[in-house]
Amino acid sequence: xxxxxxxxxxxxxxxxxxxxxxxxxxxxxxxxxxxxxxxxxxxxxxxxxxxxxxxxxxxxxxxxxxxxxxxxxxxxxxxxxxxxxxxxxxxxxxxxxxxxxxxxxxxxxxxxxxxxxxxxxxxxxxxxxxxxxxxxxxxxxxxxxxxxxxxxxxxxxxxxxxxxxxxxxxxxxxxxxxxxxxxxxxxxxxxxxxxxxxxxxxxxxxxxxxxxxxxxxxxxxxxxxxxxxxxxxxxxxxxxxxxxxxxxxxxxxxxxxxxxxxxxxxxxxxxxxxxxxxxxxxxxxxxxxxxxxxxxxxxxxxxxxxxxxxxxxxxxxxxxxxxxxxxxxxxxxxxxxxxxxxxxxxxxxxxxxxxxxxxxxxxxxxxxxxxxxxxxxxxxxxxxxxxxxxxxxxxxxxxxxxxxxxxxxxxxxxxxxx
Numbered sequence: 001x002x003x004x005x006x007x008x009x010x011x012x013x014x015x016x017x018x019x020x021x022x023x024x025x026x027x028x029x030x031x032x033x034x035x036x037x038x039x040x041x042x043x044x045x046x047x048x049x050x051x052x053x054x055x056x057x058x059x060x061x062x063x064x065x066x067x068x069x070x071x072x073x074x075x076x077x078x079x080x081x082x083x084x085x086x087x088x089x090x091x092x093x094x095x096x097x098x099x100x101x102x103x104x105x106x107x108x109x110x111x112x113x114x115x116x117x118x119x120x121x122x123x124x125x126x127x128x129x130x131x132x133x134x135x136x137x138x139x140x141x142x143x144x145x146x147x148x149x150x151x152x153x154x155x156x157x158x159x160x161x162x163x164x165x166x167x168x169x170x171x172x173x174x175x176x177x178x179x180x181x182x183x184x185x186x187x188x189x190x191x192x193x194x195x196x197x198x199x200x201x202x203x204x205x206x207x208x209x210x211x212x213x214x215x216x217x218x219x220x221x222x223x224x225x226x227x228x229x230x231x232x233x234x235x236x237x238x239x240x241x242x243x244x245x246x247x248x249x250x251x252x253x254x255x256x257x258x259x260x261x262x263x264x265x266x267x268x269x270x271x272x273x274x275x276x277x278x279x280x281x282x283x284x285x286x287x288x289x290x291x292x293x294x295x296x297x298x299x300x301x302x303x304x305x306x307x308x309x310x311x312x313x314x315x316x317x318x319x320x321x322x323x324x325x326x327x328x329x330x331x332x333x334x335x336x337x338x339x340x341x342x343x344x345x346x347x348x349x350x351x352x353x354x355x356x357x358x359x360x361x362x363x364x365x366x367x368x369x370x371x372x373x374x375x376x377x378x379x380x381x382x383x384x385x386x387x388x389x390x391x392x393x394x395x396x397x398x399x400x401x402x403x404x405x406x407x408x409x410x411x412x413x414x415x416x417x418x
């Protein structure tokens with residue numbers, strides 16, 4: 001048997017706390033025992049007396065004698081805690097926090113509470129395990145002032161610093177100046193008891209080395225309900241953010257090219273419906289782009305009836321084969337005339353590789369087609385003249401042959417015929 005006594009203040013009065021627990025853990029029912037190393041289990045009465053404890057509990061009290069007071073307080077104030085509630089207890093400097101959880105003692109809640117002290121529940125250990133796996137996730141713990149009490153080395157290294165011995169103790173010291181105002185605002189909310197997840201902040205450690213992290217903060221409350229510390233998790237998203245910036249830049253470049261291109265650029269849906277057209281399309285046809293999307297104009301009506309089926313077939317083939325397809329067709333201008341365009345189609349894909357649309361770049365080939373038609377007309381005329389010349393040659397040849405067959409007395413023959 002072991003015995004200890006302690007005076008604990010409670011609601012303006014002093015409660016005598018007696019810790020009187022058997023050495024043998026068999027005195028706690030098997031379903032209440034925790035076999036994990038470093039885990040202590042205590043049954044505490046509403047008067048603040050520990051009536052039962054396992055061997056792990058004794059070892060924790062030998063290591064941290066001041067835990068006695070915290071556990072007794074939970075027995076006195078346990079009625080104000082919900083089932084499964086936990087509190088944080090600060091350890092020595094640089095050691096982080098212990099987590100104490102409390103639940104009603106079964107079967108009679110009036111019998112007191114069960115307090116579990118998990119010495120192995122170290123937030124920093126998770127970070128150490130993840131660091132061994134080269135993970136981009138870091139776990140750390142801070143006091144209410146924002147001083148990093150555990151995990152500062154892993155956090156400084158994740159931020160890009162090789163030399164971690166001179167890393168700032170304050171979390172704000174690792175952040176870029178542009179993120180500190182946002183951090184201070186978020187930190188105030190956390191200290192008031194609000195957990196925050198996915199807060200994007202930029203670090204700058206060492207100076208000049210910037211990285212982007214998603215921070216999550218989880219307040220740890222003490223027995224009196226106040227925030228005694230904060231557990232944090234940071235995930236390096238610099239790679240994703242860099243990719244996002246690259247995508248944004250690529251998107252902006254596309255938009256610039258789309259707007260400023262001298263050739264018409266159109267975007268179709270996979271069903272062949274038009275989704276967008278650039279200003280060059282308006283300059284070519286005289287049809288305002290907004291008219292295509294307000295119902296004033298129908299895309300199919302702008303395509304020459306003889307070419308519509310060919311154009312739609314080209315769009316379907318482009319999607320089906322995922323290859324570039326070129327189609328020549330005639331577009332109707334506002335004045336009713338037609339312009340010839342050569343339109344090259346390519347498939348637009350989403351991030352999963354699925355076809356989401358068709359990009360079409362058109363080129364005005366009206367002058368070339370007119371020249372082609374002029375050449376064809378000239379060729380047809382030349383061929384016609386050639387055929388006439390050939391016919392003349394044939395008739396002349398026949399004439400000469402007939403002349404050659406005339407008798408020597410040609411004049412007498414003619415006179416006789418006449």
